Amino acid sequence: MSILSYPDRGPWGKSSWRGNCSGYIYKDLFERLKPKTFVDPMVGSGTSVEVAQEMGIESYGLDLHQGFNILRHSILERVGKPVDMVLSHPPYGGMIVYSGEVWGDTAHPDDLSRCVDDEDFHTKLQLALMNQREATRPGGYYGTIIGDLRKDGRYCSYQAEALARMPSSELVAVLIKAQHNTLSERKSYGRMALPFINHEFVLLWERKNMAMFSFLKTVANQAQARLTGTWRNVVKQCLMGLGGTANLARLYSEVESKCDKAAANPHWKEKVRQVLNTQPAHFKPVERGVWTLA
Ligand SMILES: C[S@@+](CC[C@H](N)C(=O)[O-])C[C@H]1O[C@@H](n2cnc3c(N)ncnc32)[C@H](O)[C@@H]1O
Structure with a gap:
């Protein structure tokens, strides 16, 4: 089933952490992909690593609120070895602002929830994904859980941008993750004819044995082919x-x-x-x- 829908979030992580993810999503993915080692570089309240630990998976949770910055620090260096799976759940579109609001007293300039605009976010997410990819062993999986957003009448597809900026030859899955109990679900948008966005995506790539230069060439060729x-x-x-x-x-x-x-x-x-x-x-x-x- 390519649609993941878990209304219950389970006992892992914290339901009070804004933007938390149901632990059943991670459980489902771990059961399918069977990683022995796992990293969540934006671990938030710790949902993913708690599930992983319960399943006997060696796991590492990193986050800006603990001093790990995915835009400045290498995941590979921090963990010390490539792992089977690196999955992130970044904040997007400034819907929930983390530094200075969910945690800490001040705004952090590299907080992904504080990007200046969508282009800033798209380039930073690409860097985050490249960092994740580097920490994944060849044959392992890296990916992200991300949604799209409609704001001021415009639809911004963060997931489509992420797909366009990573090598399509490594893409292995785009799953739909139904969202439950969100604040926007309870909002009323009056005259809007289009439905609320009630889903996110789980994007998964399988790391190939491709060095940085080939990676760059592949992504550049994709962009060039689109332009041509x-x-x-x-x-x-x-x-x-x-x-x-x-x-x-x-x-x-x-x-x-x-x-x-x-x-x-x-x-x-x-x-x-x-x-x-x-x-x-x-x-x-x-x-x-x-x-x-x-
Ligand atoms: C949507 S939350 C993750 C929620 C998590 N899946 C859970 O269930 O609790 C996104 C996290 O990304 C972190 N973050 C934002 N910018 C970051 C950065 N530059 N490096 C690492 N983590 C970052 C935030 O601090 C926040 O905890």
Whole structure:
């Protein structure tokens, strides 16, 4: 079952810790993946490690409130060896602010619940996941429990960003985790037609034997493939608008009139020619300077 739904949180951790997670989620994942060693680098009230200890799994709980900062300290160094599983449950979207509110008297600048904006969070979460990945043995699992958020009428998908910023060749599961007893569940949003977000995601990657440089290359290639695919689709859509066939001059003027990208990229004409010339499965020349959809 790829939907995890546990209304009861069980006896582990603290129900009073804001943003705590049901211990049954961890129990379920441990039963499936059978780690012998486990780290939670954002352990909060300790739910995950209490479950792990009960199941005889050697476990390590770290958190900013105990002086471990995932954006500055290496998990691998702190634990001293790579482990079978590293799973985090970060705060997101500033829904619950931790430093200075849930714990401590002052705001911590690296507290993930105090990011300045979503982009700041996305890049910091990527660094956290890279840190987790480094502490995972090849063949082991690293992952995160994260939700999406709708604010000011906009939907921000933290999980989609996390997936895009990590190597898709290592992704092994995206599970839905139903949320229960949340404060937002009890709120009323008046006219809003769309349903409340009542779920989070459990994203799991399996660490491959890939060094940092290959990791970087893989993630960069993913981003590049998306960009190339988008340019291809822009040119395709413009050619479709011109009846499927057009000369370069007409195609340029169609792209320019329809597409913000052209205005944003000073080399856009070059980009259009590059797409036409390098993607024979999508575009064919009919005669010199005239292109048609393949
Ligand atoms: C959603 S809570 C985890 C709750 C936990 N799963 C439980 O059941 O109690 C998120 C935790 O991330 C921690 N945190 C925030 N920024 C961090 C950072 N930079 N490094 C390590 N932990 C951080 C917070 O202190 C908080 O305890």
